[in-house]
Amino acid sequence: MTSQPRVILYARFSTELQNAHSVRDQLDKCRAHALRQGWAVVAEFADEAMSGTRDDRPGFKDLRNAIGQGRCDIVLAESLDRFSRDQEHISRFYKEAKHNDVVLHTVDRGKVDVMQIGFSSTFSAMFLEDLREKTRRGLEGKVKDGLNAGGRAYGYRPAIDERGNPITGRLVIDENEAIIIRRIFREYAAGDSPLKIAARLNAEGIPSPRGNGAGTGGWKQNTINGNRERGTGILNNELYVGWRVWNRLRYLKTPDGNSRVSRLNPASEWQRIEVPELRILDDEQWSLAKARQDRLAKAKSKINSTDDNHLSVNRNLRRRKYLLSGLVKCGVCGGSMTVAGGTTKGSKRRYYCATNKEKGPAFCSGMPGILQSEVDGFALAGLRDGLMQPAAYAHFREEYARHLEATQSATTEDLKLRDARIREHEKTKANLMKAVETGTFSAPVLERLNQVDEELKRMKTERIEAEPKPVDLPENLPDIYREHIANLVETLTHESVAGDVGDELREMIDRVIVRHDALNGHTIELEGKIVELLQAGSSKAKGPTKGGAFAVSRSSLELVAGAGFEPAAFRL
Known part of the structure; x- marks a missing residue:
């Protein structure tokens, strides 16, 4: 007596927008067909809301494994495109089944042969291409009508x-x-x-x-x-x-x-x-x-990557710790100079040639370290002189007022967000209270109610503390400004702002070159647009102090270390 052929059933539908009963209905048809043919159903596999162009569908993978294990003689689906809509995938699946002596059947066409595979896969590919074009046209029409045609953006x-x-x-x-x-x-x-x-x-x-x-x-x-x-x-x-x-x-x-x-x-x-x-x-x-x-893109374009994945570029773009990081160059070898040493407060930090320190005198003879404060002070001297002018203070006062206004605005928005969260928690509390009043009296509900109540108390307290206090321009604003500008080096080299100031200075400074000889000690040469500011500042000042001297050209300015500028008169 001949044993019944063993059959495995497979069903699939494509998207969550389709009928969730689609798989159930497909399997019902397959069971009825198998019963009419006298086949014994040994397993059923299905994939819900998964495209027929994918071959990593869990149910489809289980089906292929079952075929490879010799668990069936026939595989049955409602139609051929339930197995796959991809030409390559359906052809490979057909070959796998044939290699394992398994025959593919569909409810609507019966036994599947090579001819059906060729025609069906071609028409499936054409169907998908046509569907993509129609979908695109539909989305384009929605956009032209002012409607949203994609996902919902945050906000x-x-x-x-x-x-x-x-x-x-x-x-x-x-x-x-x-x-x-x-x-x-x-x-x-x-x-x-x-x-x-x-x-x-x-x-x-x-x-x-x-x-x-x-x-x-x-x-x-x-x-x-x-x-x-x-x-x-x-x-x-x-x-x-x-x-x-x-x-x-x-x-x-x-x-x-x-x-x-x-x-x-x-x-x-x-x-x-x-x-x-x-x-x-x-x-x-x-x-x-x-x-x-x-600004960041421009800075990135100036940095040469030294590795395949460009991590060296990203390192250079991280916020700089020091004002002139990456700009100070050794006058001997042309390599970068880095900051090292100093006290815990950094008052004695010095720039040293990195090549000399890391590779030794065979690569660069190096030079004695130069105080970071001297290099920074030279670079900022012209800026300090220019900022000690009434027009500069007027601009500062205007920007300070705008900053206060922006701070108040940010606080107002923060309060709106806090109010929205409080309303959400109050709504949750009301729902929990209603549940308790209607008889849902359980330990988890009471625990959650107490938790929400505590959160509400905390949020309301923080809301009160976040209330903005009236802020006016300080009466001594001119004195504050004068003090900060007089101590410009200390103001702008603080680690909290040095990175941002450094980004701006890079628009004006190309290089800061440090040289040294036994007779003159250190000399500093500045290259870039900032030279014009320094020239303007020095022309108004009485001249370098401590006997310092300038060597000025159209593109660079040189100063013996230790020289400085006399700040211009500043009256408000």
């Missing part, structure tokens, strides 16, 4: 109709998230790195942008920084200034069909649609962030 939520249902393609600003966006731009423009901003947001428990509906992964520097050319990341999303950019990127499946990669389209193919109702930032906030990105 927005779906618009709701009068019945409380989301309106497809319509977005409105989420004010709580908009506060965070403005904060990110403000802190970035002020000099904070994306890494530092992300760490601060995570420490404060600020929810990160949603990823696949989760939003629990936390903030990362790339979430903020993204890729400027591709328009990704918080700092590069033009929607925040009222412009929707569509078709900047195209997405392609990898040859195995298991993932996809993005490619940048030519700028001529991008579509820009103005959506002023979605603007979160003003032009100044956006421009300040872009200006800093420009």
Whole structure:
């Protein structure tokens, strides 16, 4: 007596938008077909909401393993495209089945042969190509109508109709998230790195942008920084200034069909649609962030990478510890000079030739170290003289007032965010209280109620402490300004600001060259645009003190170490 052929059933549907009962219905058809044919069903495999272009589907992989283990004689699906929609994958699957003496069957076509594989896979590929083009045209039409055609960007939520249902393609600003966006731009423009901003947001428990509906992964520097050319990341999303950019990127499946990669389209193919109702930032906030990105990009372009993955470039772009880091060069070998030594407060730190210290006199004869304060003082002397002018103070006073105003504005936004969180906790508390009142009296509910109550008390206390205090311009502002400018070297070389000041100085200074001889000691030569400032400053001053002398040219200025400038008269 001949035994029944063993059959394994397989079902699949593509997206979460399709009927979740699709797999059940497909398997029902396959079972009925197997029963009519007198086959014994030994296993069933299925993949839900997974594209037929992927070959890493869990159910499909289990099916292939079962075939390789000799567990069946027949594999049955509703139709051939349930196995795969990829020409290469379906051909390989057919070969694997044939190699293991397994026959493929479908409910609608019966036994599958080579001819069906060829025709079906070709039509499946054509179907996918046509579907992609129709989908793209549909999305393009939505964009032209002012609708959202992609994922929901951080800072927005779906618009709701009068019945409380989301309106497809319509977005409105989420004010709580908009506060965070403005904060990110403000802190970035002020000099904070994306890494530092992300760490601060995570420490404060600020929810990160949603990823696949989760939003629990936390903030990362790339979430903020993204890729400027591709328009990704918080700092590069033009929607925040009222412009929707569509078709900047195209997405392609990898040859195995298991993932996809993005490619940048030519700028001529991008579509820009103005959506002023979605603007979160003003032009100044956006421009300040872009200006800093420009400075960093310019600095990066000047740095030669010494390794394949460009980590040396990234190291050079990290915030500098010292004002002139990377600019001070040895007059003997041309290599960099680095800071070493000194007291715990750094008052005796000196610049030394790094080549001499690390490789020895065979590579560079070196020179005695020069005080960091002397090098910094020379570079800043012209700036100090120029800043001791009434016009400079007037500009400082104006900027100081704007800073106070911005601080107050930031505090107001912070209070709005705190108020929103308090309202959410009060709503949670009300729901828990209602549950207790209606009889849901359990230990976990009471524990959660007490927890929420404690959190509310803490949040309200912190809210009161965060209230802004009235701040006016100090009466002694001129004295404060005069003191800071008189001590400019100490002011600008402090580690908290040296990195940002150094970034600005790099726009004016090309190199600071240090030389030494037994007769004159150290001499410092400055190259770059700042020379014009130093020349202007020295012409107004009485002359170098301590017997220092200048050697001035159109492109550089040289000073014997120890010489200084007499600051110009300053009256307010």
